[in-house]
Amino acid sequence: MKNVIAFIEHKNGRPRRVSLEAAGAARTVADQLGGTAHAVVVGGDAAAIAGELKAYPLDTIHVLADAAADGLIDPAVDALTTVALALGPSLVLVGNTMIGRDVGSRFAARVDAGLNADAVAIDVRDGRVSCVSPKLGGLVITTCVFRSEYGVAAIRPNVFAATPGSGSAQIVAIEPAGRAYAVTLEEDVEVAAPELGVEEASVVVSGGRGLGGPQPFTTLLKDLADAFGGAVGASRAAVDAGWISYGHQIGQTGKTVSPALYIAVGISGAIQHKVGMRTAATIVAINKDPDAPIGAFADLLVVGDAFAIVPELVSAVRDARAVHV
Numbered sequence: 077m078k079n080v081i082a083f084i085e086h087k088n089g090r091p092r093r094v095s096l097e098a099a100g101a102a103r104t105v106a107d108q109l110g111g112t113a114h115a116v117v118v119g120g121d122a123a124a125i126a127g128e129l130k131a132y133p134l135d136t137i138h139v140l141a142d143a144a145a146d147g148l149i150d151p152a153v154d155a156l157t158t159v160a161l162a163l164g165p166s167l168v169l170v171g172n173t174m175i176g177r178d179v180g181s182r183f184a185a186r187v188d189a190g191l192n193a194d195a196v197a198i199d200v201r202d203g204r205v206s207c208v209s210p211k212l213g214g215l216v217i218t219t220c221v222f223r224s225e226y227g228v229a230a231i232r233p234n235v236f237a238a239t240p241g242s243g244s245a246q247i248v249a250i251e252p253a254g255r256a257y258a259v260t261l262e263e264d265v266e267v268a269a270p271e272l273g274v275e276e277a278s279v280v281v282s283g284g285r286g287l288g289g290p291q292p293f294t295t296l297l298k299d300l301a302d303a304f305g306g307a308v309g310a311s312r313a314a315v316d317a318g319w320i321s322y323g324h325q326i327g328q329t330g331k332t333v334s335p336a337l338y339i340a341v342g343i344s345g346a347i348q349h350k351v352g353m354r355t356a357a358t359i360v361a362i363n364k365d366p367d368a369p370i371g372a373f374a375d376l377l378v379v380g381d382a383f384a385i386v387p388e389l390v391s392a393v394r395d396a397r398a399v400h401v
Contacts, residue, residue, distance in 0.1 A: 077205055077227060078111035079166040083156055084129065085175050089121045091128060093276055094171035096238035098231055101198060102169055103133040103241060108200035109167075114138060116159050116250070118145050118152045126247050133241025140250040149175070153182045154253040160187065165225040167198075167205055172230040180228040189226035196235045196332075205229075210328060233275045234334040234355065274324060279306030279337045280353070282326055283314055286342025286363065286382065290319035296386050297341060303393040309333065309353075311343045327352035341382045345370025362386065 082098035084091050099115055106113040112135040117125045120143030129137050138159045145151035156179065160166050168183060170176035172194050184191045192207035199206045199219075206221040207229050274280050281301040283293055293308060301308045308324055315325040326333055328348040338356035343349060345361070345368055353359070354373065361374040362382045371377040378385060 077165045077167045077203075077222065077225065078109055079114060079163045080106040080109070080111065081114045081116060081156070081160060081163070081166050081168045082134075083152070083168060083170045083176065083179055084115050084117040084125060085171055085173065086117065086119065086121060086125050089124060091117075091125050092171060092173070093238060094173060094176070094231065094233040096132065097233070097236040098169040098171060099129060099132040099134055100239045100241075101231060101236040105167060105169075105198055105200060105205065106135075109203065109205070111166075112136065112163075114159065114163065114166075115245075116140075116152075116156050118155045118250075119143065120146050130245050130247070131240040132245070133239075134245040137245045137247045138250050139247055140252065142252060148257060149178050149182065150257050151253070152179050153186065154255075155250045156183050157186055158250055158253070160226060166227075167222070168226070168228045170228065170230050172232050177230050180230050184226075184228045187226045188224060189228050190220075190222045190224045191228040191230070192220050192222075193230045195229045195231045198229060198231075232332050234332045274307045274309045274326060274331055274333050277301075277307035277333070278335050279304035279339070280309045280326070280333050280335045280356070281306060281339045281341065282309035282311065282324075282343060282353070283320075283341045284311035284343030284349075285313040285317070286344075287314070287319070288342075292341075292383075293320045293324075296383065299390045300339065300386055300393070303390050303397070304337070306335070306337075311346075311349050340370055340374070341386060343370055344368050345373070 080102040082102040084095040102113040115137045118140040122139045122141040126137045126139045140155045170180040194209045195207040197208035281297050283297050297308045309326045310320045310324045328351045332352050334355040336357045338353050338359045340361045359374045360376045361370040362378045366379045
């Protein structure tokens with residue numbers, strides 16, 4: 077492998093955060109390989125997305141500006157395949173998301189590429205690329221080396237840095253594949269909950285076993301998250317207890333988040349939870365136990381009853397936001 081290609085997911089005219097992280101990782105890995113960093117973006121908003129991508133350290137942004145491709149997988153796979161075959165042996169980076177895994181796996185099947193899912197690190201040694209991925213619910217950490225000319229790595233969101241760079245990328249149009257697709261998108265339906273996801277939120281308010289049941293997640297924590305314009309998260313203990321759905325779980329066996337502010341309410345701070353939120357810019361913990369493990373790595377530990385503290389915090393945040401509106 078010589079070059080690295082980031083596949084760019086986007087929605088409502090904006091690239092997804094994990095795709096910007098893929099763009100940053102593409103630059104890092106390409107420099108280690110002595111190659112070039114590329115991005116592929118497909119859809120009606122592709123030209124506008126490419127303009128935003130120019131702030132990132134890419135060499136070339138390949139664009140298929142076709143509204144008919146919106147919401148479809150095959151046009152994206154065709155575009156990615158066209159670019160990859162033109163460049164030669166390459167590593168393709170996709171987000172470890174539903175769309176990213178779908179596009180990445182189909183591309184891998186077409187070009188007989190190796191595929192590593194849920195990659196949390198990418199290493200280059202002696203010109204060979206390997207990916208580090210947790211398996212079996214985080215009980216095993218694997219390092220898999222690509223042996224094929226092409227490779228696909230589905231990267232875990234919020235692990236790699238989305239860092240703008242030189243902004244000197246060249247924008248190149250991709251020629252349409254010239255074939256009809258058997259599917260058209262009639263309606264874009266949100267299957268998941270319409271709330272802001274924990275991976276995308278700049279503020280995450282998480283709860284754990286210390287909350288004692290499911291109700292605080294839909295009242296206490298949601299009120300605080302809404303006041304900040306953020307999202308509700310949870311520890312594995314809370315999810316295993318059935319208090320909140322798995323989509324909110326943060327930690328080694330859940331999602332990795334990197335918000336500007338992470339508020340942990342009633343969470344002890346086991347290492348499995350820590351690995352999912354340790355890159356947050358500021359960590360605030362609210363816990364009755366002054367010796368809770370989370371206090372060792374939180375920026376601020378508030379010792380006391382969450383059911384008394386959080387409502388006061390909600391009021392303070394709402395008042396502060398009202399003053400600045």
